[in-house]
Amino acid sequence: AAPRVLNVNVGVLGHIDSGKTALARALSTTGSTAAFDRAPQSRARGITLDLGFSCLRTALPPQLGPGPGELQFTLVDCPGHASLIRTIIGGAQIIDLMMLVIDVTKGMQTQSAECLVIGQIACQKMVVVLNKIDLLPEGKRQSAIEKMTKKMQKTLENTKFCGCPIVAVAAKPGGPEAPESENPLGVSELIEVLKSQAYLPSRDPSGHFLMAVDHCFSIKGQGTVMTGTILSGSVSLGDNVEIPALKVTKKVKSMQMFHTPVNYAMQGDRVGICVTQFDPKLLERGLICTPESLHTIHAAIISLKKIQYFRGALQTKAKFHITVGHETVMGRVMFFSPAPADFNEEIEENVFDFQKDYLYQEEYLCKDSNSSEENKKNDQAEVQLPRQQWALLEFEKPVTCPKLCLVIGSKLDTDIHANTCRLAFHGVLLQGMEDKNYAETFLPKLKVYKLKHKEGQVERVMDDYSVIGRSLFKKETNIHIFVGLKVKLSTGEDGIIDGGFGQSGKFKIRIPDGLKPDTKMLLTVASKKKSKAGKGDTTKEDESSKNDSAQPVTISLLFKRYVFDTQKKMIQS
Numbered sequence: 389a390a391p392r393v394l395n396v397n398v399g400v401l402g403h404i405d406s407g408k409t410a411l412a413r414a415l416s417t418t419g420s421t422a423a424f425d426r427a428p429q430s431r432a433r434g435i436t437l438d439l440g441f442s443c444l445r446t447a448l449p450p451q452l453g454p455g456p457g458e459l460q461f462t463l464v465d466c467p468g469h470a471s472l473i474r475t476i477i478g479g480a481q482i483i484d485l486m487m488l489v490i491d492v493t494k495g496m497q498t499q500s501a502e503c504l505v506i507g508q509i510a511c512q513k514m515v516v517v518l519n520k521i522d523l524l525p526e527g528k529r530q531s532a533i534e535k536m537t538k539k540m541q542k543t544l545e546n547t548k549f550c551g552c553p554i555v556a557v558a559a560k561p562g563g564p565e566a567p568e569s570e571n572p573l574g575v576s577e578l579i580e581v582l583k584s585q586a587y588l589p590s591r592d593p594s595g596h597f598l599m600a601v602d603h604c605f606s607i608k609g610q611g612t613v614m615t616g617t618i619l620s621g622s623v624s625l626g627d628n629v630e631i632p633a634l635k636v637t638k639k640v641k642s643m644q645m646f647h648t649p650v651n652y653a654m655q656g657d658r659v660g661i662c663v664t665q666f667d668p669k670l671l672e673r674g675l676i677c678t679p680e681s682l683h684t685i686h687a688a689i690i691s692l693k694k695i696q697y698f699r700g701a702l703q704t705k706a707k708f709h710i711t712v713g714h715e716t717v718m719g720r721v722m723f724f725s726p727a728p729a730d731f732n733e734e735i736e737e738n739v740f741d742f743q744k745d746y747l748y749q750e751e752y753l754c755k756d757s758n759s760s761e762e763n764k765k766n767d768q769a770e771v772q773l774p775r776q777q778w779a780l781l782e783f784e785k786p787v788t789c790p791k792l793c794l795v796i797g798s799k800l801d802t803d804i805h806a807n808t809c810r811l812a813f814h815g816v817l818l819q820g821m822e823d824k825n826y827a828e829t830f831l832p833k834l835k836v837y838k839l840k841h842k843e844g845q846v847e848r849v850m851d852d853y854s855v856i857g858r859s860l861f862k863k864e865t866n867i868h869i870f871v872g873l874k875v876k877l878s879t880g881e882d883g884i885i886d887g888g889f890g891q892s893g894k895f896k897i898r899i900p901d902g903l904k905p906d907t908k909m910l911l912t913v914a915s916k917k918k919s920k921a922g923k924g925d926t927t928k929e930d931e932s933s934k935n936d937s938a939q940p941v942t943i944s945l946l947f948k949r950y951v952f953d954t955q956k957k958m959i960q961s
Contacts, residue, residue, distance in 0.1 A: 402489030522558035596681035597621035622654035685820030692815030702752035713789030
C-alpha cells in the first residue's frame with residue numbers, strides 16, 4: 389500500500405508585501421496548479437490575487453502516529469491586498485494552521501491585524517513568521533528580532549494564539565531581484581516548527597459534499613478539471629456533483645490528488661475533479677456540492693458576536709458587506725436579543741427557536757454601546773448584556789451557501805489606508821429564507837418586539853371613576869385602536885382607555901377602583917388655579933404656574949408591538 393499522506397492546510401496570511409508568496413515558494417517542493425501568482429494580472433502587479441496553493445512534503449512527525457507516512461502541508465497563500473480581503477475570508481474556512489507573515493522592519497500593519505481577526509474566527513493554531521531579516525544590519529539583527537518578538541508576544545496576549553511560536557526568516561534574501569542561488573535563512577527551522585505544530589485535524593467524511601473550487605481548466609481528450617479543497621463530506625468516482633451557481637449537475641469521471649489518481653477524497657483534501665462537457669470559462673472559482681444541498685437565500689437569521697477591534701457601534705438598519713460561505717454581498721442588518729428575562733439563559737447552539745419572543749435592539753449590545761451609556765447615568769453600575777444576540781440579514785441580491793455556515797460582516801468601503809479593522813462581526817447562519825417574498829411569508833413567524841412607552845397628562849376629573857387625558861395621542865391618531873388598553877397614573881391608579889373625547893386627541897380613562905382622595909384634590913386644585921388664572925389675575929398666574937408645574941398627574945401607557953406583525957397589534961402582559 390502507498391504510504392499514507394496526511395494533509396494539513398496552512399494559511400499564509402499577512403499584510404501586502406510582507407513576502408508571503410516568496411515564503412510559500414521557499415517552503416514548497418511540489419507546486420500545485422493554482423500556485424505562485426499564476427494569474428496574469430497578479431504577475432503584472434506583483435501581488436497574489438487569488439488563493440495560491442502549493443505544497444510541501446516531509447516525513448510524518450512521531451506525534452502524528454506510527455509508521456511510515458508523509459505529512460503534506462498545503463500552503464494556502466492568501467492575498468494581502470486590502471481590497472482582496474474577501475478572498476482571504478473564503479480561504480480561511482479551510483485552514484487548519486495559520487502562518488501570519490510580518491515584515492520585521494514594519495511590525496503589525498492594518499491587514500496583519502485583520503488577518504489575526506480572521507485567524508481567531510476560522511482557525512485553531514498559529515505560527516508567526518518575522519520575514520525579511522536580511523534587511524536588518526547584521527550587528528543589530530539579533531536584538532531587533534528579539535525586540536519585535538517581544539512586541540508580537542504582547543500583541544497576541546489577549547488572543548487565542550497567546551504563546552504561539554514566533555520564527556525569524558528571510559524567505560528571499562536580497563529581495564525579488566536577487567539571484568536564485570541566494571539561500572533562504574531560517575526556512576528549515578520554520579519547517580521544523582510547522583511539523584511540531586501539525587495536528588490531526590478533525591475530518592468528517594459524513595454530511596453533504598461541498599468543495600471550494602479555485603481553478604477550472606480543460607485538458608484535451610479528458611474533460612474539464614476543477615481543483616479545490618473539500619470543505620465538508622466526501623466524494624467518490626461516479627458521484628453526481630452540482631454546480632449550484634449554474635444549476636448544472638455533472639458526473640465525476642476521474643479524480644487526482646497531487647498528480648496521483650484516486651477514487652475517493654474527503655473533507656480537508658485538496659483534489660482535482662474531472663467532468664466532461666463543461667466549459668471551464670463558466671466557473672473560475674466557486675462551490676460545487678451534493679446536488680440540492682445548498683440553498684439560495686434572500687435573507688437570514690444569524691447568531692453573532694462583535695469583533696472587538698472594530699471601532700464604532702453596530703447599528704440596526706446599517707449596511708455591511710456580508711460574507712456568507714464564499715460570496716460577499718451587501719446586506720442590511722437588524723439586531724435583536726432575548727427578552728430581558730432570558731438574558732442569562734443558556735442558548736442551544738446552531739438552532740434558532742421561533743417559539744420564543746425576542747427584543748428588538750437599535751444596536752448590538754456591548755460594553756461600550758450607547759444604550760449602556762444611558763444606564764450608567766441611571767446609576768446602574770453593571771450593565772446587563774445578553775449571552776447571545778442575533779441579527780436578521782436582508783441581502784441586496786440572493787446568496788448561495790450551505791445551511792449552517794460562517795458569516796462575516798465588514799465595512800470594506802472604509803479607506804484602505806485608514807489604520808482600522810474593517811471586520812465588524814462574525815456569526816453562524818441559523819436560518820435562511822429562500823422565498824423571495826420572505827417579508828410576507830416568513831418574517832411574521834419571527835417574534836421580535838419593541839417596547840412602546842407613551843406618556844400623557846390628566847386634563848381634569850370627570851367623576852370619581854373617570855378622568856380626561858391629553859397629550860398621549862396626536863390629533864390624527866385613531867383612538868379606537870387603543871380602547872381597552874391599560875394605563876397607569878403617576879399617583880398609582882390603574883385605568884383603562886375608554887374612548888376619544890372631543891376632536892383634539894383628548895380621551896377618557898375609566899378608573900375601575902376609583903380615584904384616591906389625594907389624587908382628586910391634586911387635580912381639582914390644579915384645575916381651579918387654571919380657571920382662576922384665566923380671569924385676568926396676572927400676579928396669581930405667576931404663582932399658580934409655579935405650583936402647577938410642580939405636579940401634573942401623568943398617564944403612562946406601556947405595550948409591546950411585534951415588528952413583523954402585519955396587523956400591528958398592541959399587546960400588554
